[in-house]
Amino acid sequence: MYQPNQAPVKKIIPFLLFLFSFNAVNAQNPISLNIGQEAPQIKFNSVLGQKLASNFYQRKILVLDFWATWCAPCIASFPHFNSLSAKFKNEKVLFATITDEPELTAVTFFKRTQKQVAAFKLIDTSKVTGQAFGARAIPFCVVIDQNNKVRWKGNTIDLTAQILQEIIDTPSPVVTVAENKPSGLLTALTGPQRPKPVTTYFKFSAIKGTEGKPVGGSSRNSAKNGYYEINRSNIMLGNFLGLLTGYNMTARFITNDSLRLKQLVTIDFSSPFSKGYEHFATEYAGRFIPEQPRTNYLITLLQSTFNFNLKVIEKEMDVYEMIVIDQKKLESFKSLQNGHSSFSDDFLPKFEIVGYNLNGLSQELENSFKKIIVNNITDDDRYDLSLDVSNLKTLNQTLAFHGLQLKEVKAKAKLITIDFK
Numbered sequence: 001m002y003q004p005n006q007a008p009v010k011k012i013i014p015f016l017l018f019l020f021s022f023n024a025v026n027a028q029n030p031i032s033l034n035i036g037q038e039a040p041q042i043k044f045n046s047v048l049g050q051k052l053a054s055n056f057y058q059r060k061i062l063v064l065d066f067w068a069t070w071c072a073p074c075i076a077s078f079p080h081f082n083s084l085s086a087k088f089k090n091e092k093v094l095f096a097t098i099t100d101e102p103e104l105t106a107v108t109f110f111k112r113t114q115k116q117v118a119a120f121k122l123i124d125t126s127k128v129t130g131q132a133f134g135a136r137a138i139p140f141c142v143v144i145d146q147n148n149k150v151r152w153k154g155n156t157i158d159l160t161a162q163i164l165q166e167i168i169d170t171p172s173p174v175v176t177v178a179e180n181k182p183s184g185l186l187t188a189l190t191g192p193q194r195p196k197p198v199t200t201y202f203k204f205s206a207i208k209g210t211e212g213k214p215v216g217g218s219s220r221n222s223a224k225n226g227y228y229e230i231n232r233s234n235i236m237l238g239n240f241l242g243l244l245t246g247y248n249m250t251a252r253f254i255t256n257d258s259l260r261l262k263q264l265v266t267i268d269f270s271s272p273f274s275k276g277y278e279h280f281a282t283e284y285a286g287r288f289i290p291e292q293p294r295t296n297y298l299i300t301l302l303q304s305t306f307n308f309n310l311k312v313i314e315k316e317m318d319v320y321e322m323i324v325i326d327q328k329k330l331e332s333f334k335s336l337q338n339g340h341s342s343f344s345d346d347f348l349p350k351f352e353i354v355g356y357n358l359n360g361l362s363q364e365l366e367n368s369f370k371k372i373i374v375n376n377i378t379d380d381d382r383y384d385l386s387l388d389v390s391n392l393k394t395l396n397q398t399l400a401f402h403g404l405q406l407k408e409v410k411a412k413a414k415l416i417t418i419d420f421k
Helices: 072-076 078-088 103-113 128-132 161-169 237-245 278-284 293-306 327-331 358-369 392-401
Strands: 061-066 093-099 120-123 140-144 150-154 203-208 216-222 226-236 253-255 264-270 308-324 342-344 350-356 373-375 383-388 404-420
Touching: 061 078, 061 161, 072 078, 072 342, 072 350, 078 093, 078 161, 103 120, 103 383, 140 161, 150 161, 203 293, 226 237, 226 293, 237 253, 237 264, 237 293, 237 404, 264 293, 278 293, 293 308, 308 358, 350 358, 358 373, 358 383, 373 404, 383 392, 392 404
Parallel strands: 061 093, 093 120, 253 404, 308 373
Antiparallel strands: 061 140, 140 150, 203 264, 216 226, 226 264, 308 404, 342 350, 350 383
16 A cells, blocks of 8 residues: 555556545544535645636636646546546636645646646645645545535546536536545545554465456555565456566466466455564575565465466566666656655556656556566666557657667566466
């Protein structure tokens, strides 16, 4: 789970639940606006590229999108937001975005990415507006009607043209719009999470998943020990193994039964997170993944439960290597944030990544591009990139914009073999 001021957490597949924190929130006393409620005043200290009166939206319908430069799903939703703006923006319907980041951060973002947002770009460094609207997680969008009533709220990508048209056609106070349920990327921030107490040495269960049910879950892990708590519902077994091993199922798995690898499962695992288990660490430390004893133990349990053998092998083959072609350009995309990281491939082939080093970028890109990518670059700096994985040509064009490129090479690559019995 993503927590503020924490090292980047890998988001391997789009359905993982992430918490994108909005710093204005008082987690102990969260504010939650109800549909039909009077909207609080929108406060901002500047607008990029222009000036606006504080009551600029009075007696108009306003679509207000909360975002941040560190939030990859927010950036990924820009095209959807722009399409709504192109369809509805007029003298009666206005569109605006708002961030609590410094103006210079927002200016730098738009200058270097060359992204366009068809809206007023509000800056609220006081964080008052985000708190007043209960923007506990972003992307978050609200629609305020001409009578200053909150008519809709939810994840930006869930606001459709039909919903907006109904709001335009039906003035308040006749409000029957139900609140949207949170999507995978819209989860209330509840503050830093602590490991749940575990009374037994291990907890493990694996049952058949449910077709058509949403995929979800959460996890906690340590860098030198692996997962000490992880649960997933309705996930393909291969994707779960990919999550554990760090290798993409499509690109790096070799199996004798792809159907069994694609079976849906629901898995719950936890182990004590404390000292005193040296024998456990010694026995499983290098069994599959180096220095990941807890993860390796879970893989062992999965082998026994689903009756397969898993091995990590190395094979020389044609792969793609990431290289730097313009160091100066790459450096211009160093992350604007310190401690924040996020990732979104929800709008594939568009691909947004924020706050990852090049090794992490290679891994996430491999998951979306479905090709093996090796990276021999020694660089621990973190970067923000916008890519398009439609094909190799398009991907390399967008990589070149950031000073990077993929080239075909023959090299040794690590693969996972899974043989079902």
